[in-house]
Amino acid sequence: MVGGAPLAFPVLLDTPDARTRPRAPPDRARRSQPPKEGKKKLTKKEKEALKKAELERLAEEQRLAEAAEAERLEKERQRLAEEARVAAELAAKVAAELAERRVVEDKENAPLLLELNERLADEQRKREYASEWERYIACHVLPDMQSESAVNTYVTEWGEAPPQPLHGCLAECERTAALLVQLGQAHALALRRPRAEPGSLWYPTALATLSRMTISKLDALTSEILANADERASSRNELQLSAQTDALKLGLWVNLARNPRVKAVDLPEIGVSIELPKALALASVAIRLVQLRTEHAAPSFGVPSSFQPLGGVAILDLLALPPMPKRVKGWTLRQVGPAAHGVTRMAYPLPQIGGESAPSAGAAAPLRLSVQLAADVLLSDKMVKVGWWDDEAKQWSLDGISEIRYDQPSRRLSFLTTHLCALAVLQPTHAQLPYTRWSLNPTARSKSVLAVQTAHHLVVLDVSADGVMLLDPRLPELHALLDVRMPSPVLLGLLRQAGVNLLPTDRDAAPLHAVTPKDAELEEEALRELLRLAPTFRLAHSKWNASRARDKVCVRVGVNLAKEDDDELIPSSDPKPVDHFAGLADEGWATLLYAHRYAALIQSGEADSAIALDVHGMEELARGEVAHGSAVSCLKERQPQLIVDLASASAHYMSVLHGLCAQLRLLSFTS
Numbered sequence: 001m002v003g004g005a006p007l008a009f010p011v012l013l014d015t016p017d018a019r020t021r022p023r024a025p026p027d028r029a030r031r032s033q034p035p036k037e038g039k040k041k042l043t044k045k046e047k048e049a050l051k052k053a054e055l056e057r058l059a060e061e062q063r064l065a066e067a068a069e070a071e072r073l074e075k076e077r078q079r080l081a082e083e084a085r086v087a088a089e090l091a092a093k094v095a096a097e098l099a100e101r102r103v104v105e106d107k108e109n110a111p112l113l114l115e116l117n118e119r120l121a122d123e124q125r126k127r128e129y130a131s132e133w134e135r136y137i138a139c140h141v142l143p144d145m146q147s148e149s150a151v152n153t154y155v156t157e158w159g160e161a162p163p164q165p166l167h168g169c170l171a172e173c174e175r176t177a178a179l180l181v182q183l184g185q186a187h188a189l190a191l192r193r194p195r196a197e198p199g200s201l202w203y204p205t206a207l208a209t210l211s212r213m214t215i216s217k218l219d220a221l222t223s224e225i226l227a228n229a230d231e232r233a234s235s236r237n238e239l240q241l242s243a244q245t246d247a248l249k250l251g252l253w254v255n256l257a258r259n260p261r262v263k264a265v266d267l268p269e270i271g272v273s274i275e276l277p278k279a280l281a282l283a284s285v286a287i288r289l290v291q292l293r294t295e296h297a298a299p300s301f302g303v304p305s306s307f308q309p310l311g312g313v314a315i316l317d318l319l320a321l322p323p324m325p326k327r328v329k330g331w332t333l334r335q336v337g338p339a340a341h342g343v344t345r346m347a348y349p350l351p352q353i354g355g356e357s358a359p360s361a362g363a364a365a366p367l368r369l370s371v372q373l374a375a376d377v378l379l380s381d382k383m384v385k386v387g388w389w390d391d392e393a394k395q396w397s398l399d400g401i402s403e404i405r406y407d408q409p410s411r412r413l414s415f416l417t418t419h420l421c422a423l424a425v426l427q428p429t430h431a432q433l434p435y436t437r438w439s440l441n442p443t444a445r446s447k448s449v450l451a452v453q454t455a456h457h458l459v460v461l462d463v464s465a466d467g468v469m470l471l472d473p474r475l476p477e478l479h480a481l482l483d484v485r486m487p488s489p490v491l492l493g494l495l496r497q498a499g500v501n502l503l504p505t506d507r508d509a510a511p512l513h514a515v516t517p518k519d520a521e522l523e524e525e526a527l528r529e530l531l532r533l534a535p536t537f538r539l540a541h542s543k544w545n546a547s548r549a550r551d552k553v554c555v556r557v558g559v560n561l562a563k564e565d566d567d568e569l570i571p572s573s574d575p576k577p578v579d580h581f582a583g584l585a586d587e588g589w590a591t592l593l594y595a596h597r598y599a600a601l602i603q604s605g606e607a608d609s610a611i612a613l614d615v616h617g618m619e620e621l622a623r624g625e626v627a628h629g630s631a632v633s634c635l636k637e638r639q640p641q642l643i644v645d646l647a648s649a650s651a652h653y654m655s656v657l658h659g660l661c662a663q664l665r666l667l668s669f670t671s
Contacts, residue, residue: 087615087616091616094627097626098598098626098627098628098629101626101627101628101629101633102597102628102629105628105629105630105633106629108633109630109632109633112643112646112647115647116646116651116654117651119650119651120651120652120654120655123465123650123651123652124652124655127652141175142154142175142178142179142182143179145179145182145183145186146186148202148206151179151183151202151206152206154179155206155209155210155213158172158176158213158217159213163217163220163221163224164217164221165221165224166221166225166241166243167243169217169218169220169221170243170244170245170248170250171245172217173214173217173218173245173247173248174245174246174247174248176210176213176214177214177245177247177248177292177293177294177297178247179210180207180210180211180294180296180297181294181296183203183206183207183210183296184203184207184294184295184296184493185487185489185490185493186203187203187204187207188489188490188493189487189489189490190203191489204302207296207301207302208302211296211297211301214292214297215290215315218250218290219342219343220342222252222286222288222319222343223322223342223343225239225241225252225254226254226286226319226321226322226343227322227334227335228334229254229256229286229321230256230324230325233254233256236257236259236262237256237257237259238253238254238255238256238257238259238262239252239253239254239256240252240253240254240265240267241253242267242269242270242272243269243270244269244270246293247292247293247294248290248291248292248293249270249271249272249289249290249291250270250288250289250290250291251267251270251272251288251289252286252287252288252289253265253267253274253286253287253288254286254321255280255281255283255284255285255286255287255321256284256321256324258281258282258283258284259281260278260281260282261281262276262281263275263276263281264276265287267289270289270291270372271371271372272289272291272369272370272371272372273369273370274287274289274367274368274369274370275367275368275369275370276367277364277365277366277367278365279349279350279364279365280318280350280367283350284321285318285319285320285321285346285350286318286319286320286321287316287317287318287319287420288316288317288319288343289314289315289316289317290314290315290317291312291313291314291315291371292312292313292315293311293312293374294312294497295308295309295312295493295496295497297312297313298312298313298389298422298424299313299389299391299422300389300395300396303394303395304505304507305395305396305429306428306429306430306507306508306511307385307387307396307426307427307428307429308426308427308428308429308496308501309396309424309425309426310377310379310424310425310426310427310497310498310499311373311374311376311377311424311425311497312374312424312497313389313422313423313424314369314371314422314423314424315421315422315423316367316369316417316420316421316422316423317343317345317420317421318345318346318347318348318350318420319343319344319345319346320343320344320345320346322335323335348364348418348419348420349363349364349365349418364418365418366400366402366416366417366418367416367417367418367420368403368414368415368416368417369414369415369417369423370412370413370414371412371413371414372411372412372413373406373411373412373413373425374411375411375476375477376477376478376479376480376498377425377477377498377499378475378477378478378498378499378500379406379425379427379499384404384406384413384425385398385404385425385426385427386398386401386404386413386415386417386423386424386425386426387401387423387424387426388400388401388417388419388421388422388423389421389422389423389424391421396424396426398426400417400418400419401415401416401417401419401423402415402416403415403416413425427499427501428511429501429504429505429507429508430504430508430509430511430512431455431456431499431501432454432455432456432457432500432501432502433454433455433504433508433512433515433669434455434512434515434669434670434671435452435453435454435455435541435664435666435669435670435671436453436454436455436670436671437452437453437540437541437581437584437670438450438451438452438453438540438541438666438670439451439538439539439540439541439580439581439584440534440538440539440540440661441538441580442534442535442536442537442538445535445645445648445649445650446464446465446535446649446650446653447462447463447464447653448462448463448534448657449461449462449463449471449580450463450657450660450661451580451581452502452664452666453581454500454502456500457472457473457500458472458473458580459472459473459500459502460472460580461491461660462485463653463656463657463660464485464653464656465650465652465653465656466485467485467486467487467488467491467656468485468486468487468488468491468656468660469483469484469485469486469491470482470483470484470491470495471483477498477499478495478498478500481494481495481498487656488656488659488660488663489659489663492660492663492664502663502664503663503664504664504665504668504669508669509668509669512669512671513671514546514671515546515668515669515671516546516550516668517550517665517668517669518550518551518553518667518668519550519551522550522551522552522553522595522596523553523662523665523667523668524662525596526553526594526667527658527661527662527667528658529594529599529630529631529632530553530555530592530594530631531654531657531658531661532630532631532632532646532654533557533631533632533635533642534654534657535642535645535646535648535649535654536639536641536642536645536646537557537558537635537639537642538557538558538583539555539556539557539558540555540556540558540581540584540589541555541556541666541670542554542555542556542591542606543606544591544604544611545667545670546670546671547611548593551595551596552593552594552595553593553594553595553667554591554592554593554594554602555591555592555594555667556584556589556590556591556592556606557589557590557591557592557601557635558583558588558589584606585606589605589606590605590622591604591605591606592631592634592635593619594631597629597630598627598628598629599627599628599629599630599631599633599634600619600621600622600625600626600627600628600634601621601622601625601634602619602620602621602622602625603619603620603621603622603623604619604620632646
């Protein structure tokens with residue numbers, strides 16, 4: 001045994017003395033054995049030949065596989081090309097048929113549309129004439145807000161007029177506030193006209209000018225009061241003044257005593273109190289609060305912003321006192337000059353004694369401002385937000401505002417602020433978004449009820465040729481707006497000021513989930529086409545609208561719920577609550593898809609879990625349906641009464657309804 005393994009040697013069994021015979025060496029014994037067959041060692045040349053043959057075999061297999069794959073791909077390409085050719089031919093055929101159908105339908109609908117446009121122009125002329133006549137016989141003191149020259153004349157004359165005492169100045173500011181509201185409403189109406197005149201661009205400039213002049217007039221009044229503060233001071237050597245009108249509040253505190261024991265300024269006449277930090281109690285300063293109710297006077301008006309002020313804006317100013325008069329031998333010497341009609345605003349915090357720079361606003365002692373929130377302001381959010389206007393950044397900011405407290409029963413709001421500037425209760429502009437559902441129900445040929453479920457409220461509007469009337473929500477804060485018919489831009493503007501903003505913009509879609517605004521031109525075109533069905537059919541939101549591309553919209557049409565006469569379907573005198581969404585889950589609804597010059601009823605409905613698509617990835621049309629060039633042509637065969645109703649409906653009603661829905665943007669902001 002060598003290395004633990006036994007050595008194997010041949011053993012001769014046929015020899016008796018095999019054990020005694022000497023054994024041959026192992027290598028010699030192996031050489032004496034005959035070689036085994038098949039174990040021939042290959043030469044190097046033979047190995048190379050075999051390797052070459054194997055490589056050639058593999059190459060041939062790869063070539064054959066590639067040829068087979070190429071043949072398969074070529075057949076697949078030919079098949080796809082054939083399918084594409086057939087699809088293109090079919091699409092071209094469908095497009096050609098649609099184009100021919102559009103020509104025929106346009107020719108059929110042209111007289112009706114021409115009549116609608118002529119009736120609209122005629123009705124608008126009559127209404128404008130009646131409005132001008134009512135204004136003429138009313139003898140308004142305000143200028144005609146439709147006339148740029150009349151407004152400019154008013155601005156010039158008011159600017160050149162001498163400063164008025166307190167009540168006269170407030171009366172002028174109240175009159176200007178009314179003009180601001182009317183100008184804002186006239187501007188909103190001008191923007192909603194089908195063809196807005198370029199001359200309407202003067203409205204924003206006039207609004208900004210009148211807002212600045214209002215503050216300028218109040219500055220002149222304040223300057224006169226500060227110059228004679230010593231004569232009006234109380235026994236505590238301080239002056240407190242407050243006054244208000246329907247449109248504004250004015251509060252003024254003048255610190256002549258610099259008494260450190262003064263902790264707060266109470267102005268109960270206007271429902272305002274201010275807790276003072278010690279630095280202001282010891283300073284020769286004045287604090288003025290001007291609260292403007294109209295949104296058109298806010299510094300943010302007309303500036304794109306993600307916040308909107310509620311209840312107007314409170315402008316808190318820290319003012320420097322003019323040099324005090326000197327009394328010499330019975331004479332009182334007062335400084336006069338250009339500053340007599342203006343005020344000097346001071347930054348807060350005040351510079352430190354010794355000329356050192358003022359600390360940052362964040363390190364300054366805050367003021368606590370307590371105000372009475374107006375009774376017509378509706379707060380939808382549980383967390384009240386208060387902000388200040390950053391004039392450099394041109395946006396509302398929440399920094400530096402803390403300890404916000406709001407008592408709902410008393411409507412008392414208080415907060416700490418280190419910023420003395422324009423302050424406001426703020427609400428995100430998208431607070432009511434997205435809409436979850438809407439329904440437009442015709443109650444007569446020229447009247448309908450539009451119900452919109454927002455994020456917080458069910459808003460119900462009655463629409464007619466005379467304007468829009470708010471029916472719901474019937475909340476105390478909206479009492480003044482309920483059951484009053486007015487133009488839709490006016491009503492929606494007042495609702496926005498009250499805290500129900502139904503005037504979304506594309507900016508409001510950013511913080512919302514699964515909301516993508518539709519293409520602006522397509523949205524306008526689709527509304528114009530779809531609302532021509534309103535005199536006859538019920539219209540409602542579709543679950544498929546949000547998932548369609550920006551150049552497509554989907555709505556539901558109550559194809560079997562068309563009204564047959566002028567009787568109201570929803571009597572307004574019915575005392576029972578009305579379910580404006582009743583029947584939306586019933587049969588008799590069809591889904592209408594609209595794209596540019598394309599209207600068709602599609603197969604998918606609200607009960608389907610996925611939208612049906614054809615082989616070309618387009619929405620599958622309902623059985624037996626074809627595409628049309630307009631919504632009217634798509635449905636007039638189903639309901640011939642549509643043409644009769646449309647021809648009989650008020651053209652101005654159609655214009656009012658279109659303007660309302662365009663402002664609400666139902667097709668873009670319903671999820």
